[in-house]
Amino acid sequence: MKRTHVISHCRVRLDLCTLLVIAVSFPFASGTSAQETPIGPKWWPSEWGANDQRGAANRITPQKILQAASLIKEGKIYQLGRVYERGMPLSGNRSFALTIPGMPTQGPTGKNQLIANSEMVAAELGQVGTQFDGLGHVGIQVNGENIFYNGNKLSEFGDAYGLKKLGIENVGVIFTRGVLLDVAAYKGVESVDAGYIVTVEDITGMLEKEKVDIQEGDVVLFHTGHGKLWMKDNQKYLAGGPGPGITAIKWLAEKKIVMVGSDTASVEAMPGEDKEQLVEGHPHLLVRNGIYIHENLDLSELAKDKVYEFVYSFAPLRLKGATGSPGNPFAIR
Numbered sequence: 001m002k003r004t005h006v007i008s009h010c011r012v013r014l015d016l017c018t019l020l021v022i023a024v025s026f027p028f029a030s031g032t033s034a035q036e037t038p039i040g041p042k043w044w045p046s047e048w049g050a051n052d053q054r055g056a057a058n059r060i061t062p063q064k065i066l067q068a069a070s071l072i073k074e075g076k077i078y079q080l081g082r083v084y085e086r087g088m089p090l091s092g093n094r095s096f097a098l099t100i101p102g103m104p105t106q107g108p109t110g111k112n113q114l115i116a117n118s119e120m121v122a123a124e125l126g127q128v129g130t131q132f133d134g135l136g137h138v139g140i141q142v143n144g145e146n147i148f149y150n151g152n153k154l155s156e157f158g159d160a161y162g163l164k165k166l167g168i169e170n171v172g173v174i175f176t177r178g179v180l181l182d183v184a185a186y187k188g189v190e191s192v193d194a195g196y197i198v199t200v201e202d203i204t205g206m207l208e209k210e211k212v213d214i215q216e217g218d219v220v221l222f223h224t225g226h227g228k229l230w231m232k233d234n235q236k237y238l239a240g241g242p243g244p245g246i247t248a249i250k251w252l253a254e255k256k257i258v259m260v261g262s263d264t265a266s267v268e269a270m271p272g273e274d275k276e277q278l279v280e281g282h283p284h285l286l287v288r289n290g291i292y293i294h295e296n297l298d299l300s301e302l303a304k305d306k307v308y309e310f311v312y313s314f315a316p317l318r319l320k321g322a323t324g325s326p327g328n329p330f331a332i333r
Helices: 055-059 062-069 183-187 200-210 234-238 246-254 281-289 300-304
Strands: 077-079 096-099 106-109 114-116 120-123 131-133 140-142 145-147 174-182 219-223 259-262 292-295 309-314 330-332
Touching: 055 281, 055 292, 062 174, 062 309, 174 183, 174 200, 174 300, 183 200, 183 219, 200 246, 219 300, 246 281, 281 292
Parallel strands: 174 219, 219 259, 259 292
Antiparallel strands: 077 330, 096 120, 106 114, 131 292, 140 145, 174 309, 309 330
């Protein structure tokens, strides 16, 4: 099979928006079935029907929400989101700027001489800082057609003013059981080396050590310690990171989870098991299984308190047609 490589993995962390269709765009060999794609057999329609745009969020049923709520014993909240600020690590050519143009920006008005300040934000809003990847973020090129979750063709739903399908507004509120897998503690280190590939054996070992399991509809978070580099050594933070490899990601997908998150910029190991595929796990999660990804989380306090089972809650901004969302996810124990 001929492979066309367009990415050098000498610079590990690149802009995923650039990679969303080219990173795994490989021509088919002669005689390959039309049902086969660069990431395996045809994956659509989804189990929720040909018109579904929510993916794995459909697994958060009323029963799952009630199960999650029953985990709250202390009422302690852990903020998992990073502060959005100038100078934070940004992938590729992404940008973030917040300005308050003139102060005050309004007033004085009325008898009470009211004044007010308002800010302007310029950024790839859903793909900077703590970022929640939606189903319109990553796709695969199949025989020249750019295909996303549930077989949606970019030529039919792509729009410069917001995606006509798979926009982040379709996700809804995520309130479910969360599981923390503390890779750093399991390995007995403060921070796992960049590029370390978390295996299925690692995951099962952590589950046994932490006395938890992974259930359908869960959110699974990986604490690697890599997040300690955030705003300390941004270049090193972005240069690569530990995380699950494609084998572990496929194993997690079989558990029918809702989302995978981590304290790294890519969640999955960078580089991964196949050094020729820069983001091999993203298509398997987002495109094939509709499983969401939450990057650049702050999991240090959860890990410090050894909280391995909790409520995970996040409501993506209802940005119509957006590929992702900023925000402040949180855990409750």
